Amino acid sequence: MKIIKFLFLLFFIASCSKKENHNYTFYYWKTNLKLDKEETKVLEQASTPYLYTRFFDVDKVGGKFQPVAVITKDKSFQTDKEIVPTVFITNPAMLNISAEEIQFLAKSIDHLIQKKAEEYHLKTGNEIQIDCDWTAGTRDDYFKFLKELKKVSGKEITCTLRLHQVKNKKQTGIPPVEKVYLMCYSTSSPLEKSDKNSILDVNILKSYLSKLEDYPIRNIEVALPIYSWGIITNHLEKHKLINALSKKDLENPNFKKISEYEAEIQKDGFYFGSYLNKGFRIKVEEISQNQLEDVIHFLEKKIPNFTIIYYQLDSKFVLNRKF
Template identity: 75%
Template sequence: MKIIKFLVILILLVSCSEREKHPYTFYYWKTKLSLDNEEKKALDKTTVPILYTRFFDINKVNGRFQPLAVITKDESFETDKQIVPTVFITNQTFVNISGEEIHFLAESIHHLIDKKSKEYKLKTNHEIQIDCDWTAGTRDDYFAFLKELHKISGKDIDCTLRLHQVKDKAIMGIPPVKKVFLMCYSTSSPLETSDKNSILDVNILKSYLSKLEDYPIKEIEVALPIYSWGIVTNHLGRHKLINALSQNDLKNPNFKKISDHEIEIQKDGFYFGNYLNKGFTIKVEKITNDQLRDVIAFLDKKIPLFNIVYYQLDTKFVVNQNFKLMSKFQSDF
């Protein structure tokens, strides 16, 4: 009997040691829905049966709501994952908005999501996610919109949560949702002169989230960055952002290496879809696995149970990444 009990305990320990502490998936943030082989392989390995998929953006232009960059789809976009429609809404959309406009906006978003889901035969689930960097001045109207969208759509509404909205929760308010997605990136502006990594500075993140365990909404998922970009600086010290730039992109005979992450342009020309002059510099910012592990270890002490959503699903960012290692397979004992 003792041997049998020992074997049962051993099996349980092995099973627990292989359990994934933080299941993971991705955001999909391209306007055209398509998947190449590397993206399909990365998505197939995910351990959350969901893909958070951006459907369109909303902005207010000349007093009118406008959907921008609405998704299209080609035949390569095939997945067994459930799709959660995600909509980015600019904060200015909620400036001086009336109650009637809130209803109209919620209704319009619901109908456009429904239209695109049916048109492209997307297997959506019971959720809609809203991404908005609301402020103290727009919070009441934004929160009213979230309630209205829930009422009209009949879906569970969740929303993104930025670091400053956690730190200043007394001013920023608590959104009327059951689940939030903590965006652990964009810790500073890439268009400001700084020696910090603007995608993610772990010390800044820890400062903003020092009281995360006190946040009233307890169902928190974590969005982590795996993307990179390039910051172009001209002769006047002004900055321009080029998305999805990597260190490999800096290998060009017209570039002079300044450091491991920065080059100086030696010849005027078109680079990465932009006309850039001699003397301009390009600095690539990226995220290391050590940074991600540091953030996960910190959050483990604040909110032990959470899923991870990596931003974003793109071959450039998922090749050679061991996401299972990042999401920390370890014992729960």
């Protein structure tokens, strides 16, 4: 009897410690649709048959809606994945928008998505994803827009969900969709002086999502960051970003290491495509596998089974990653 109890205890412990396997895929966020060999290989290995592809942004310029950075396509962009059109809308574009403008915007976005899908022979399905950092001041009109886009397109409309929109759900409201994509990154601004990692600070994320299990929409997928950048600080404490830097880029005889992820430039010159002066500082922000696993383990306690969408598909970010 004792042996049976012991074996049961071992089985129980093993069951509790077993790592969940999550289906995964990627966001594709470049204006020119183009895949190199590494990106093609990684995408083929992704366990979910979708690729979330940004088609264009929408902003309001001079009082008129404008599509920005509309996609083009290179012949190298070949995939069997179903393309999920994703559109980013700036929050200011939703300010003081009229009912007529909501209808116009929904029809225009649906039309341009269809046009680009047909022009580039992209295999799209029944979903359109909208990405907008809506606020308490724009929520009502944004939600009306989501409903109108659903009516116009006849498709399932999904949207992204930022951390503050979970924490402050009473102010920002609950979007009228059946599925949301939780963006587990951008925990602070990279342009503010801080010792925290602005892409992902796990403690900040856990604080914002402490009540995630109470969020009314239960169909939640998870977007995780695999991108990196360098934050350049000049003599006036002004900042700019250089994409895709990693700590190995700090190994330069013209740099003086300040810490594992920071260095000070010792000689004027061109670095990473920009002219940087002596005395400028570089802080690299990248995400470790341990950080991602910490977030995944935390979320597993909060929400049902979820798919992971890594941001973003780029050979600079997918090399040497475990998916």
